[in-house]
Amino acid sequence: MYSYFTLARKYIYYWFTSSNNKGHGVHSPFVFDFITSILNDKKEQPPFIIIEQLRSQLYKNNSFIEVEDFGAGSGLIKSNKRRIDKIAKSSLKPKKYAQLLYRIVQYYKPETIIELGTSFGLTTAYLAKANETSTIFTFEGSKSIANISVQHFKELTLNNVNISIGEFSSTLPEFISKKPSIDFAFIDGNHRKKPTLDYFKQLLPLTNEKSIIIFDDIHWSPEMESAWNEIKQHPSVTLTIDLFFIGLVFFKNDFKVKQHFTIQF
């Protein structure tokens, strides 16, 4: 990954070169609507409170669990004991982004959602609460982490979540072999170039004109930036929105030319 200093420099560059979050100067009606109806909607919604209570509990939980560590790359599995609060602080998507994903799902109502990288299931919970008629398929490699997420799904009485436990390299192809249509995907598991591009290519045949794929940490490392640049150039991709910590990919075919937006968030 980039050093903290490089990342901060990149973030400052992003902030001063991106379109402002009022939508000024954004000529795409679709993106203008995205900014005004979703990005800038800061209302607290009822499920936020209960999901954030779970986050606070995780932050205070200093017990250890045995975790299969997949690292940034796929394949290598070394097991070690790690503290729950430390895992929660380092790997969960902050509420600002999880709540944005909630609003995206609430607005576009995708039917089938996948999440690669469940961790303790907080972002999964946001996705599931945003539209209770969506079905969420979430994937996690570490059994002990997945068990905690399952506990959270029970506490929140989420009936629209299915979790697959195991290495993505076996659980994802198994899921894909059933040929589901994928309307929304959040790729937040394995922050390396090759696996990221592999997931993208595996999901692509299952996408449709309304699908949205969101990649986490697109500027986190040279590898992730390179993966993001390749994804942007892919012929099936018609629109991308770079929010620095996440990148959104759209496939709508009513855009005449490919467009890339970088927007303050």
Ligand SMILES: C[S@@+](CC[C@H](N)C(=O)[O-])C[C@H]1O[C@@H](n2cnc3c(N)ncnc32)[C@H](O)[C@@H]1O
């Ligand atoms: C960044 S966390 C996910 C955070 C979660 N999406 C959230 O926002 O709360 C990534 C998770 O992916 C899992 N993971 C990473 N690489 C994996 C792989 N190759 N196979 C299975 N699970 C993997 C890790 O165990 C970790 O729990």
